[in-house]
Amino acid sequence: GQSLEQPSEVTAVEGAIVQINCTYQTSGFYGLSWYQQHDGGAPTFLSYNALDGLEETGRFSSFLSRSDSYGYLLLQELQMKDSASYFCAVPTSGTYKYIFGTGTRLKVLA
C-alpha cells in the first residue's frame, strides 16, 4: 500500500525553528509536496520537491531524500500565525491524484 507518516503534533515557541518530518511508502515516486491548513480553512500549497536536496522559500524550507523515502518541512522564525496543520503529500501514478499524510498540528506558543 501507499502511506505517508508524520508526527501528530509539534509544539514550539515564537522565534524558534521547527522541523516536521514525513516518511513515505509509494509504488512510484514523482515528488513530495507540503500544504498548510489553518483551522476551518483550505489547504494551501507551500512547496514541492521532485529532486533530492533543500528548497528554500522565505522562512519555509523543504528537504527531500529519495533514497531514504523521507522529507521534512523546516519553519524558521516561527510566528503565531504559523499555528496550523501541515500535510505532506505525494502524487501517484504520474497523475494529479495525491495521497496526503495524516497531518502534523503545529502549536506556536508566545
Add this chain to the structure above:
Amino acid sequence: DAGVTQSPTHLIKTRGQHVTLRCSPISGHKSVSWYQQVLGQGPQFIFQYYEKEERGRGNFPDRFSARQFPNYSSELNVNALLLGDSALYLCASSSTGLGANVLTFGAGSRLTVL
C-alpha cells in the same frame, strides 16, 4: 483573479438523501479534483477530471459520482447519504506544465449528515 469557488459552504442532510456539491476552478485550469477530509485527518482523493474526462478515482463507493462541464466547472454527487459521509469536501484545481504540481483548493463544502 478569483480562486477556486465551491458551493454550498455548509449543508445539513439526513441519512438516505443525496447531495450535489459544485466547484468552479481557477480560470484557465482544466484539471479538477475532489477530496474528502474527515476531521483530524488528511484529505482523501475521490475523483480527478481533466478536459471533462475522469482520469482517476479513489477508493469510494459507487454512491459517489462526479462530472466536469465544458467550462471546466465540476459537480460531486453523493447518493444514499450515510452518517460517515459527514466531512469537508474539498475541490482543487491545477494547471498543466510547471503548475501541474500545485493544487489550489477551494474553501470546501462542509456536509453534516444526521
